[in-house]
Every structure is written in structure tokens, then in C-alpha cells.
Amino acid sequence: MEQHRTRPPQQGPRRGTPPLPPQAARGGRKGARDAVGTGRPVQRRAPGARPVPARTPAPPFVQAVRRLPNPRLTGLGGGLFCGAVMFALGCLDALLLESLTVYGVLFLPVCLVTAVWVRRGDLLTAPVVVPIAFAVGLLPMAEGDAGVLGRLMGLVTALATQAGWLYGGTLVAGVVVLCRRVALMRRRAAAQRR
Numbered sequence: 001m002e003q004h005r006t007r008p009p010q011q012g013p014r015r016g017t018p019p020l021p022p023q024a025a026r027g028g029r030k031g032a033r034d035a036v037g038t039g040r041p042v043q044r045r046a047p048g049a050r051p052v053p054a055r056t057p058a059p060p061f062v063q064a065v066r067r068l069p070n071p072r073l074t075g076l077g078g079g080l081f082c083g084a085v086m087f088a089l090g091c092l093d094a095l096l097l098e099s100l101t102v103y104g105v106l107f108l109p110v111c112l113v114t115a116v117w118v119r120r121g122d123l124l125t126a127p128v129v130v131p132i133a134f135a136v137g138l139l140p141m142a143e144g145d146a147g148v149l150g151r152l153m154g155l156v157t158a159l160a161t162q163a164g165w166l167y168g169g170t171l172v173a174g175v176v177v178l179c180r181r182v183a184l185m186r187r188r189a190a191a192q193r194r
Contacts (some may be wrong), residue, residue: 070117071117072117072118072119073114073117073118073119073122074118074119074122075118075122075125075129078114078117078118078122078125078126078129079125079128079129079132079133081114081117082110082111082114082129082130082133083129083132083133083136083137085110085133085137086107086110086133086134086136086137087133087136087137087139087140089103089106089107089110089137090103090136090137090138090139090140090141091140093106093141094140094141098141100141100158100161100162101165103137103138103141103162103165104162104164104165104166104168104169105165107130107134107137107165107166107168107169108165108168108169108172110130110133110169111126111130111169111170111172111173112172112173112176114126114129114130114133114173115127115130115172115173115174115176115177115180116176116180118177120180120184123177123180123181123184124177126173126174126176126177127170127173127174127177130169130170130173131166131169131170134159134162134165134166134169135155135159138155138158138159138162139151139155141158142154142155142157142158143157143158144157
């Protein structure tokens with residue numbers, strides 16, 4: 001008589017098939033079984049918890065801003081970045097236009113970018129470094145007699161005549177830093193409440 005070999009029953013999934021989550025093995029609710037095939041984790045809420053509202057997509061402008069580079073500069077790095085950019089802009093302006101007004105207008109976006117890119121721990125350095133960078137950028141544009149003292153007097157004169165741009169850029173950096181600081185404090189307060 002011929003005897004057939006029988007294999008012992010194997011526990012667990014076959015090779016090549018992903019294991020089922022614990023909800024499916026227990027034969028959980030219908031919603032849990034439906035989510036198994038989608039590959040999304042099943043989220044359960046505590047009884048009495050409020051439902052989490054679905055996120056609405058951000059406007060196109062916000063999505064475009066989020067795609068921009070988002071470096072985080074230290075206080076020193078922010079000062080070096082702002083100073084280097086303003087010096088380069090001052091050299092270009094001295095070569096091409098020789099206009100202090102154009103230099104002042106270009107100073108405002110540099111202040112904004114510096115205040116946005118400074119990391120959270122060094123937020124208060126941004127309003128301090130931007131006026132220094134403004135003065136550094138004025139060095140190639142300062143008109144004066146030959147010599148160090150003549151150049152220094154030209155720098156002081158340029159700072160005095162362009163004080164509006166200097167205060168405006170410092171104000172821009174200060175407002176951005178203040179808004180970021182308030183948002184940071186709100187996030188911390190919300191995290192503590194949870």
C-alpha cells in the first residue's frame with residue numbers, strides 16, 4: 001500500500017506575503033479590515049476624544065514658499081551671511097549705479113531673509129547684525145578724501161543720510177523675529193497643555 005507524505009501545518013504567513021496586522025488576525029471591526037488592504041495604519045481614538053479635522057491643502061503661494069531652501073543659521077552665521085551679501089551688493093552698486101537709494105531698497109529683503117533663516121535659539125541676534133551689515137556694505141560706496149579718515153567720514157555721512165533705510169531694515173528684522181518668537185511660545189504652550 002502506498003502511503004502519502006503529509007506536511008505538518010505551518011504557522012504564520014507564507015513566504016513572499018506581508019504579515020497581517022494584529023487587527024486582521026483577531027477579526028477586528030469592519031473599518032480595521034478595510035484599512036488593511038490600503039497599507040495605511042489604523043488610527044484609533046480614545047473614547048470621548050474630539051475628531052481631528054482633515055487638513056486642507058495650503059494655498060499655492062504657501063506651497064511655493066515651503067519649497068524654497070530653509071537653512072538655519074546660527075547668530076554668527078546670520079551676521080556673516082548678511083554682512084557678505086550687503087558687502088557684495090555695495091560693491092555692485094558702487095560699480096554699476098552709485099545709488100544709495102538702490103542699496104537701501106536691496107537692504108530690506110536681505111534683512112527679511114536673515115531674520116527668517118536664523119535658527120530659533122539665536123533669534124535675537126538678527127536685529128543686531130543687520131545694522132552692522134548695512135555699515136559693512138556701505139564701505140565700498142562711502143565717498144571721501146583719500147585715506148582712512150576720509151573714508152570713515154564718508155561712511156558716517158552715508159549712514160546719516162541713509163538712516164531711514166537702516167531703521168526700516170532693522171524694523172523688518174525685529175518684526176519677523178518677534179512674530180517667530182510669539183509663534184514659538186504658542187507652540188510650546190500648546191505642547192504643555194497636551
